[in-house]
Amino acid sequence: MNSVNDSTETESIARLSVTSLTVRYGDLVAVRDVTLAFPDGRITALVGPSGCGKSSFLHSLNRLTDLIPGCRVTGGIRLFDGTDIAHPRADVLALRRRIGIVFQRPNPFPQSIRRNFEIPLREHGWHRRDIPDKMETVLRQVGLWKEVSDRLHKSAVALSGGQQQRLCLARALALDPEVILFDEPCSALDPIASGVVEDLIHSLRDRLTVAIVTHNLAQARRIADHVAVFWHRDGAGQLIESGPAGRVLAAPSDPDAMSYLGGMRG
Ligand SMILES: Nc1ncnc2c1ncn2[C@@H]1O[C@H](COP(=O)(O)OP(=O)(O)O)[C@@H](O)[C@H]1O
Numbered sequence: 001m002n003s004v005n006d007s008t009e010t011e012s013i014a015r016l017s018v019t020s021l022t023v024r025y026g027d028l029v030a031v032r033d034v035t036l037a038f039p040d041g042r043i044t045a046l047v048g049p050s051g052c053g054k055s056s057f058l059h060s061l062n063r064l065t066d067l068i069p070g071c072r073v074t075g076g077i078r079l080f081d082g083t084d085i086a087h088p089r090a091d092v093l094a095l096r097r098r099i100g101i102v103f104q105r106p107n108p109f110p111q112s113i114r115r116n117f118e119i120p121l122r123e124h125g126w127h128r129r130d131i132p133d134k135m136e137t138v139l140r141q142v143g144l145w146k147e148v149s150d151r152l153h154k155s156a157v158a159l160s161g162g163q164q165q166r167l168c169l170a171r172a173l174a175l176d177p178e179v180i181l182f183d184e185p186c187s188a189l190d191p192i193a194s195g196v197v198e199d200l201i202h203s204l205r206d207r208l209t210v211a212i213v214t215h216n217l218a219q220a221r222r223i224a225d226h227v228a229v230f231w232h233r234d235g236a237g238q239l240i241e242s243g244p245a246g247r248v249l250a251a252p253s254d255p256d257a258m259s260y261l262g263g264m265r266g
């Protein structure tokens with residue numbers, strides 16, 4: 001694991017780049033002027049105390065903030081090929097295929113397990129006959145196939161919390177995203193289910209670019225290649241420190257980051 005965190009490899013290209021991003025809810029500035037790049041195939045952990053804008057930042061990256069009345073996002077969000085995610089006329093459906101998201105509370109559709117794959121895949125233009133194979137592939141990937149293959153017609157919400165979260169991950173993976181955003185994906189789960197989901201997220205490294213908001217600094221230490229520390233300062237959530245996980249977690253230069261990561265504050 002240390003070889004991951006202490007990696008001295010030359011930095012990979014940014015799959016996703018955010019420049020001067022500000023997120024407002026009416027007069028409230030939830031996130032101010034954040035510039036951050038997400039290296040390709042790497043796991044970037046966003047950490048910091050609650051209320052410092054981590055979720056607002058993350059949700060703006062695939063335009064979920066569009067759905068909140070009064071929410072305004074300014075600044076740049078670009079994929080490596082130049083696709084301008086923040087553009088008002090960006091194809092939001094297409095970019096949500098490229099950038100998936102998994103939330104804190106598992107949110108399967110309250111329908112059958114099978115429908116949880118048919119709905120998004122049909123929406124994204126998949127042919128009905130291709131769906132069963134894809135569903136099996138991603139359910140195997142999250143270790144759920146053996147548990148659910150004989151009950152695909154049963155309700156997804158009857159699964160345990162951990163199984164539901166793995167289903168949500170499989171549903172996100174089914175669209176072959178380039179980036180997956182996780183907003184505290186383990187914090188509603190028991191320790192064993194949490195460990196399983198964490199291992200799955202870690203296994204995505206290299207194949208996918210991952211951004212994960214986590215309250216759990218030990219988790220960040222275990223899986224993150226890069227760490228970004230958010231803080232509420234001067235009336236807004238801000239990025240106060242970011243860089244390779246080994247350096248940021250061991251020797252942050254910002255005093256607030258230092259006390260937070262040292263467990264003294266936050
Ligand atoms: N939908 C919303 N409407 C209004 N204010 C919000 C909304 N969501 C978050 N906020 C506010 O934005 C700030 C940042 O919240 P959030 O992004 O959830 O932080 P974090 O994820 O770090 O806990 C907080 O002050 C919060 O109350």
Ligand SMILES: [Mg+2]
Nearest residue numbers: 054055056213
């Ligand atoms: Mg949050």
